[in-house]
Amino acid sequence: MKKDTTTEEKIKEAARTVFLTKGFEGCSSREIAKAAGMNVALVNYYFRSKSQLFQLIFKAAMEDFMESMIYVFSTDQPLEDKMRIFIEREYDFLAKHPELPNFIINEMNREEACSSNEHSEILEKIAETGIFNDCQKAQAEGKMRKMNLISLTLLVMSNCQYPVMAKNLMQSIHQLTKEEYDEQIVLHKGYVTEMLVQYLFPKQ
Numbered sequence: 001m002k003k004d005t006t007t008e009e010k011i012k013e014a015a016r017t018v019f020l021t022k023g024f025e026g027c028s029s030r031e032i033a034k035a036a037g038m039n040v041a042l043v044n045y046y047f048r049s050k051s052q053l054f055q056l057i058f059k060a061a062m063e064d065f066m067e068s069m070i071y072v073f074s075t076d077q078p079l080e081d082k083m084r085i086f087i088e089r090e091y092d093f094l095a096k097h098p099e100l101p102n103f104i105i106n107e108m109n110r111e112e113a114c115s116s117n118e119h120s121e122i123l124e125k126i127a128e129t130g131i132f133n134d135c136q137k138a139q140a141e142g143k144m145r146k147m148n149l150i151s152l153t154l155l156v157m158s159n160c161q162y163p164v165m166a167k168n169l170m171q172s173i174h175q176l177t178k179e180e181y182d183e184q185i186v187l188h189k190g191y192v193t194e195m196l197v198q199y200l201f202p203k204q
Helices: 005-022 029-036 040-046 050-073 077-095 101-107 118-125 131-140 149-166 166-176 177-199
Strands: none
Touching: 005 029, 005 101, 029 040, 029 050, 029 118, 029 166, 050 077, 050 101, 050 118, 050 177, 077 131, 077 149, 077 177, 101 149, 118 131, 149 166, 149 177, 166 177
């Protein structure tokens, strides 16, 4: 039996939807097959196991998550502009894919979710843009506030991703509709961008 690329993509798209909604532990191959409109045997023919299929979906999600970051960091823009554009794009990306932060964090807490080699590959791709060297140079020249990579990552991730991850909580506390919260996120993006840029690049 020859594998059909259309069928394969249909399975992957169904798996992506199910995994992002329920996570690896929360779903079965049967649910994925049902979402794809196929039987389990056919899903297993194209992908040997739920674990193998998950690895493909997880890797694709991570790549999607990093794509805009790598693109911005690879440009010839000044470092301060890169950070500003990156923060704005991060908010725009998460607005389109609000399920990704929770999915990635939850699944990375599972030991078997992804290997340390994959983490290293992602870090290497970011490093290849030269952004880490640019930050070190700017810090040495006094143009950027001194902090290590871990603190810088936490600072940006927490301010960009938490508002998306806390959407249901914030809507409940403040009695907001989805549309009202989306408007608040647009407003918050401006606050966070200015706050982080001014903090990271203090004017003399």
